Amino acid sequence: MRSSILFSTWAAGLAQAYTVTNVDLFMFKNIDPIMLPGQYTSHMHSFFGSDAVNINTTTSAELQKGCSTAENPNDFSAYWVPTLYLVQNGTHTPIKPMRFSAYYEKLNEAEIAIPQDFRSVAGNATAQSQSGVEDKAGIEWFCEGDPSEDKDEAAFPTSTCSTHLQTLLLFHDCVNPDTLESAYSQNPHYYSNYGDNWCPNDMKRIPQPRFSIRYDLRSLLPDGWEGQPPLELACGSSYCTHGDFINGWLLEAAENMLADPTKYEFFAVDGPKGEYNAGSVCGAENAKDSDPTHGTSDYAESVRMMKTSAAMKRHLAKHRRWA
Numbered sequence: 001m002r003s004s005i006l007f008s009t010w011a012a013g014l015a016q017a018y019t020v021t022n023v024d025l026f027m028f029k030n031i032d033p034i035m036l037p038g039q040y041t042s043h044m045h046s047f048f049g050s051d052a053v054n055i056n057t058t059t060s061a062e063l064q065k066g067c068s069t070a071e072n073p074n075d076f077s078a079y080w081v082p083t084l085y086l087v088q089n090g091t092h093t094p095i096k097p098m099r100f101s102a103y104y105e106k107l108n109e110a111e112i113a114i115p116q117d118f119r120s121v122a123g124n125a126t127a128q129s130q131s132g133v134e135d136k137a138g139i140e141w142f143c144e145g146d147p148s149e150d151k152d153e154a155a156f157p158t159s160t161c162s163t164h165l166q167t168l169l170l171f172h173d174c175v176n177p178d179t180l181e182s183a184y185s186q187n188p189h190y191y192s193n194y195g196d197n198w199c200p201n202d203m204k205r206i207p208q209p210r211f212s213i214r215y216d217l218r219s220l221l222p223d224g225w226e227g228q229p230p231l232e233l234a235c236g237s238s239y240c241t242h243g244d245f246i247n248g249w250l251l252e253a254a255e256n257m258l259a260d261p262t263k264y265e266f267f268a269v270d271g272p273k274g275e276y277n278a279g280s281v282c283g284a285e286n287a288k289d290s291d292p293t294h295g296t297s298d299y300a301e302s303v304r305m306m307k308t309s310a311a312m313k314r315h316l317a318k319h320r321r322w323a
Helices: 004-013 251-256 299-322
Strands: 016-022 025-029 045-049 078-082 084-088 091-094 099-105 121-124 140-143 166-168 208-215 230-232 242-246
Touching: 078 208, 091 299, 121 166
Parallel strands: none
Antiparallel strands: 016 099, 025 045, 045 078, 078 242, 084 091, 084 230, 099 208, 121 242, 140 166, 166 208
16 A cells, blocks of 8 residues: 555645755775764665765765765765665675755745754664665655556565565654754654744744665566565665665855745755756766775675674673683
């Protein structure tokens, strides 16, 4: 059944301002600077945006020194999601998205611009069923343009997509500007510690990021599929869908998102580097891994590195008990 969150988002989009930038993939890598800083032990992720991202990235300024693959030349954000694999005969082949779009919604409801150094994670990387999926993240997998299917919202479609396989996820739209802690907005009628802005009392509304990712599987699976498709996310099943975001928008452009509170449709966000659709100032094709001698882009090697790390942690824990 189609997500009520998704439906309300689309319906509300008719009366809410938004902007969007398409962002090219530039690497697969087994890092996650938000959840596993300083380590090369993450499951594989697909990275989009600023190529300055590495295992220790924490600030917007760091990202703004890189080459960004975003269509909007003022966006140096880092975006990443677990890599989607085609699994056949025991082999995992990474699938490059046909299009990755970063939407920023509810611009006319935002109170402040997305702060510099803001970081956010949407979804539950350990979820293995619909019950483990974060409801407010609005995660859904579906075939773009095809009739809706009666299935778990976060499950892969059970029959061939006539066009693109698509997934969506929503990020936090409330932030404490001092601590950068964040949350989803909630109806204050049901939550006593939420204010009229639908945010916790110490937080402000910001533009809400949303990932929209499309995969074209028609050449990879020319005969299509019925039932469970031969697909797997690096974190496991489709239910573990999640996304990570570190804000890299130039300050002037981030503030420009809020420039016209009367706008109730697409809003072009220009900035110091040019107009909203001018493309990468460095050439998206020139973006590359800033740390190519560490970590891996190979699935089997990433699994080995995760297992080695887990074994080492058990070994150290055992020695600490006997120390």
